[in-house]
Amino acid sequence: MSIHLIRDIYTAHKQIQGPVISFEYFPFKTEEGQASFFDKTLPRLLDLGPDFCSVTYGAGGSTRDKSIKIVDRIQREFGLTTMLHLTCVSATQDEIGGVLSEASELGIRNILALRGDPPQGTKVWVKPEGGFEYSYELVTYIAKSGGFSIGTAGFPEGHIDCKEGKLVDWGHLKNKIDCGADFVITQLFFDNADYFEMREHLRSQGVTVPLVAGVLPILSGSQIKRFTQMCGARLPETLLTKLEEIGDDDEAAAEFGIKYATEQCEELITRGVEGIHFYTLNKSRSTIAIMENLGLA
Numbered sequence: 213m214s215i216h217l218i219r220d221i222y223t224a225h226k227q228i229q230g231p232v233i234s235f236e237y238f239p240f241k242t243e244e245g246q247a248s249f250f251d252k253t254l255p256r257l258l259d260l261g262p263d264f265c266s267v268t269y270g271a272g273g274s275t276r277d278k279s280i281k282i283v284d285r286i287q288r289e290f291g292l293t294t295m296l297h298l299t300c301v302s303a304t305q306d307e308i309g310g311v312l313s314e315a316s317e318l319g320i321r322n323i324l325a326l327r328g329d330p331p332q333g334t335k336v337w338v339k340p341e342g343g344f345e346y347s348y349e350l351v352t353y354i355a356k357s358g359g360f361s362i363g364t365a366g367f368p369e370g371h372i373d374c375k376e377g378k379l380v381d382w383g384h385l386k387n388k389i390d391c392g393a394d395f396v397i398t399q400l401f402f403d404n405a406d407y408f409e410m411r412e413h414l415r416s417q418g419v420t421v422p423l424v425a426g427v428l429p430i431l432s433g434s435q436i437k438r439f440t441q442m443c444g445a446r447l448p449e450t451l452l453t454k455l456e457e458i459g460d461d462d463e464a465a466a467e468f469g470i471k472y473a474t475e476q477c478e479e480l481i482t483r484g485v486e487g488i489h490f491y492t493l494n495k496s497r498s499t500i501a502i503m504e505n506l507g508l509a
């Protein structure tokens with residue numbers, strides 16, 4: 213098993229043409245769903261030759277054990293570097309220290325350090341007692357622990373809670389990088405101009421770490437409207453009109469999503485994006501089609 217620090221993957225890739233490719237998964241609710249994912253979906257996706265993948269951490273740390281087990285299983289069974297997402301939600305520093313120790317013992321070397329969203333039933337973020345208020349504190353804590361490559365989240369349109377606007381939010385992002393984050397993975401976005409504006413701003417502030425584009429292939433009109441409402445991402449007018457035309461036809465929405473994401477990635481690659489992180493939603497079809505369209509499969 214050859215597990216790498218993700219910062220080294222980005223550094224090594226600088227010599228090669230083309231972006232680092234990563235895939236994101238989330239833990240299934242049921243054992244059957246998870247088993248079928250490991251038997252069918254995951255092997256299909258890994259056939260595409262991603263450079264690494266990542267596993268999300270459920271709200272309130274609810275999938276903590278599942279997430280760690282899945283990361284460990286992918287690394288052991290498939291030999292692929294896999295990053296654990298970790299949030300500050302409902303956790304003390306000691307509990308977070310425990311997760312890091314367990315991860316380290318299992319050979320997990322990469323953490324995406326996140327604040328997380330307010331626990332279910334609440335709308336406003338409150339610092340957990342004995343825990344962290346912002347993700348930069350988690351980044352600092354992991355950096356001090358040593359041995360991990362650390363990723364952080366970036367928001368091309370600014371984070372939904374940052375009422376002072378995107379420039380202030382990007383200042384907070386720079387702070388996370390200054391505290392020890394090695395790379396940024398962005399929230400989903402549908403207008404590349406937002407990504408390029410954030411990149412230009414951060415580069416002008418001296419940020420040099422990889423700014424990895426998070427790309428979500430649309431699978432259904434209603435689902436994407438729900439997602440974007442939750443995270444505050446904008447659906448451009450032309451995209452919205454197309455989705456209205458498509459209506460409830462999920463097959464047509466998925467086909468359109470493949471075309472849209474392919475064009476989005478083509479421009480990002482032409483303009484030198486260091487990495488593309490696919491939000492696979494645990495499905496293989498769209499990601500396979502986009503990778504094939506891009507000649508990256």
Ligand SMILES: Cc1cc2nc3c(=O)[nH]c(=O)nc-3n(C[C@H](O)[C@H](O)[C@H](O)COP(=O)(O)OP(=O)(O)OC[C@H]3O[C@@H](n4cnc5c(N)ncnc54)[C@H](O)[C@@H]3O)c2cc1C
Pocket residue numbers: 267268269270271272297298299324325326327328329345346347348365366371372373374380381384387388397398399400426
């Ligand atoms: C690639 C990616 C993966 C994700 N994976 C998960 C996951 O697995 N599980 C999950 O629950 N969620 C996940 N999320 C969602 C994420 O947890 C939420 O978007 C959350 O609301 C913000 O997390 P953050 O780490 O950016 O928080 P922070 O960096 O702490 O920022 C949160 C807010 O606080 C502000 N802020 C930051 N620093 C300061 C400061 N010093 N002073 C004042 N304000 C400040 C920011 O501007 C922002 O508005 C993911 C998001 C992305 C982009």
